[in-house]
Amino acid sequence: MRPKGGSETVVISSRIGLGTWSIGGLMWGGTDRADAVKTIRAAVERGITLIDTAPVYGFGTAEELVGRALAEHGAREHVVIATKAGLRWRAGSVYRDGSPARIRAEVEDSLRRLRTDYIDIYQVHWPDPRVPVEKTAAAMYTLYERGTIRAIGVSNFSPLEIERFRSVAPVHVLQSPYNLFERGIEHDVLPYAERHGLPVFAYGALCRGLLSGRMRPDTKFTGDDLRQSDPKFQPRRYGQYLRAVAALDRFAHEAYGKTVLALALRWILDQGISSALWGARTPEQLAPIGDIVGWRLGPEARKTIDGILKDIITDPVGPEFMAPPARDRQKVAS
Numbered sequence: 001m002r003p004k005g006g007s008e009t010v011v012i013s014s015r016i017g018l019g020t021w022s023i024g025g026l027m028w029g030g031t032d033r034a035d036a037v038k039t040i041r042a043a044v045e046r047g048i049t050l051i052d053t054a055p056v057y058g059f060g061t062a063e064e065l066v067g068r069a070l071a072e073h074g075a076r077e078h079v080v081i082a083t084k085a086g087l088r089w090r091a092g093s094v095y096r097d098g099s100p101a102r103i104r105a106e107v108e109d110s111l112r113r114l115r116t117d118y119i120d121i122y123q124v125h126w127p128d129p130r131v132p133v134e135k136t137a138a139a140m141y142t143l144y145e146r147g148t149i150r151a152i153g154v155s156n157f158s159p160l161e162i163e164r165f166r167s168v169a170p171v172h173v174l175q176s177p178y179n180l181f182e183r184g185i186e187h188d189v190l191p192y193a194e195r196h197g198l199p200v201f202a203y204g205a206l207c208r209g210l211l212s213g214r215m216r217p218d219t220k221f222t223g224d225d226l227r228q229s230d231p232k233f234q235p236r237r238y239g240q241y242l243r244a245v246a247a248l249d250r251f252a253h254e255a256y257g258k259t260v261l262a263l264a265l266r267w268i269l270d271q272g273i274s275s276a277l278w279g280a281r282t283p284e285q286l287a288p289i290g291d292i293v294g295w296r297l298g299p300e301a302r303k304t305i306d307g308i309l310k311d312i313i314t315d316p317v318g319p320e321f322m323a324p325p326a327r328d329r330q331k332v333a334s
């Protein structure tokens, strides 16, 4: 039995993290590599010291672009790189693989793509129902003891899965979906994190762009953009979410002179979340970062926001559509 500690490693990073899923291009209608590198550099220049990425984002593309941007900028030492393991892809399909062999292979690929010899935070991307959590944890612990990774995270884990993981290895960071429209973790992961003093990274901070304020009823997504099948972006529901965004934007302007984008990010931080992961593809998208700091949402404002959401979104839906499948039994055997 190993210690359950979550505190022997201290993770210090900015409260806004750059998310790089869309920079990877896959499931986001492609990417512009030059813009991606400029965005990563702009993030660092604007004081963002946390970059969240994963091998599966563009099947290596996002990690490569992060590695390139940080190397060209000489910024590696100033940035906390949070990457992940535990997903596999074959013939364009993604599925879960938390086997020790997969973790050992992935870390080497990530180090090479990121042009670094250590990973600040290594996160298990999704729990794998075909591999006991304890086995995945033991593989992560070996990397941690070696110093290849400096902190361990788990993403999309339930409190029970986190407990099992922590019976074998420490967990330093949790990563879960969380934004104004997707609040499922308030019932389980957030109370657990609070009880155990664990930092939480909130992903999908802008609900895949819905909370940016840019979306219109006739906004079109092209290529393989996942928003073509995201249930929030489908007729009827999309209208509800757009009306909620408009009402939140009015509230943000009237009460604070801010936009809905700033409100959405500020709200996450004022819920006690350690860092909000903001997926941006261009330096311009990061420009409003200054609007997020220097003010707070009090309890009254949060109550007003809850009222707006309850009145307008009568048919809410969560982010479950994004969960990758487990491997089928045949693939496990191979």
Ligand code: NAP
Residues within 6 Å of the ligand: 018, 019, 020, 021, 022, 028, 052, 053, 125, 155, 156, 175, 176, 202, 203, 204, 205, 206, 207, 208, 209, 210, 212, 213, 214, 261, 277, 278, 279, 280, 281, 284, 285, 286, 287, 288
């Ligand atoms: P997000 O941050 O909610 O939204 C990203 C999208 O918002 C961008 O692609 C862009 O859309 C739009 N956007 C951003 N800034 C904008 C601005 N100023 N104006 C207009 N539009 C703007 O979604 P996300 O990228 O899914 O989540 C953030 C990060 O969390 C990811 O990049 C990834 O690092 C992490 N994540 C982790 C998991 C996990 O399983 N652990 C799952 C999902 C995400 P356009 O493409 O339309 O320009």
